[in-house]
Amino acid sequence: QQPVQSPQAVILREGEDAVINCSSSKALxxxxxxRQKHGEAPVFLMILLKGGEQKGHDKISASFNEKKQQSSLYLTASQLSYSGTYFCGTEGRWSGGGADGLTFGKGTHLIIQP
Amino acid sequence: EADIYQTPRYLVIGTGKKITLECSQTMGHDKMYWYQQDPGMELHLIHYSYGVNSTEKGDLSSESTVSRIRTEHFPLTLESARPSHTSQYLCASSETGSNGYTFGSGTRLTVV
Incomplete structure (x- = not known):
């Protein structure tokens, strides 16, 4: 089943923060x-494997609440280069190891204005 | 440099033609995937492979077929193209286990 992302779109000024949420109805x-920029391929940001795990690099981080089957992506002090569409992709608990391919959400369009 | 390559980048073809979209990776990844994506929309999994001689259909019903005769090569074939096949097709690969995907630049297919 497809994960649900929210919000659908965000418009920020440079330097502001954003949170993008991803939730699933199945155990993850x-x-x-x-992140995918217009006309380009999606680029891998990070993967979270354990409930409660948090990761981050630069000013982009994410958390994974296994019990709630939710993940959130945090963009701090956003830069113009952060603009694009952000997708979460999920693997079901039964498939573990990524064998069956990711199911992606509909995406969140992020626009950063100077 | 290790990478994943898709050809052609753009393809315009007439209805009823047979086409093959090429995908090759130089990273030695066992797992490969084909996704279909319309502009501004989500990615839909159409095929995946665990390794050589292994192929499976994904969530999205597709009239395409794939083969995996070599680790590095995962072509997708449409026997008879239709206008409904117009879309972008993205190939990806990943290492065994749960690892991030590396995507190719995609093939934008238009069937007229």
Whole structure:
């Protein structure tokens, strides 16, 4: 089943923060986050494998609440380069190991204005 | 440099033609995937492979077929293209286990 992302779109000024949420109705083994710029391929940001795990690099981080089957992506002090569409991709607990391919959400369009 | 390549980048073809979209990766990844994506929309899994001689259909019903004769090569074939097949097709690969996907640049297919 497809994970649900929210919000659908966000418009920010440079330097503001954003949170993008991803929730699933099924038990999750892992959550992936990707960013896709217009006309380009999606680029892998990070993967969260364990409930409660948090990861981050630079000013982008994410958390995974296994019990709630939710993940959130945090963008701090956003930069113009952060603009794009963010997708979460999920693996079901039964499939573990990514064998069956990720199911992606509909995406969150992020626009950063100067 | 390790990468994943898709050809052609753009393809316009007439209805009823047979086409093959190529995907090759130089990273030695066992797992490969094909996704279909319409502009501004989500990615839909149409095929995946665990390794050589292993192929499975994904969530999205597709009239395409795939083969995996070599680890590095995962072509997708449409026997008879239709206008409803117009879309972008993205190939991806990943290492065994839960790892991030590396996507190719995609093939934008238009069937007229």
């Amino acid at each position: 083994y892992s959550v992936h986050w990707y």
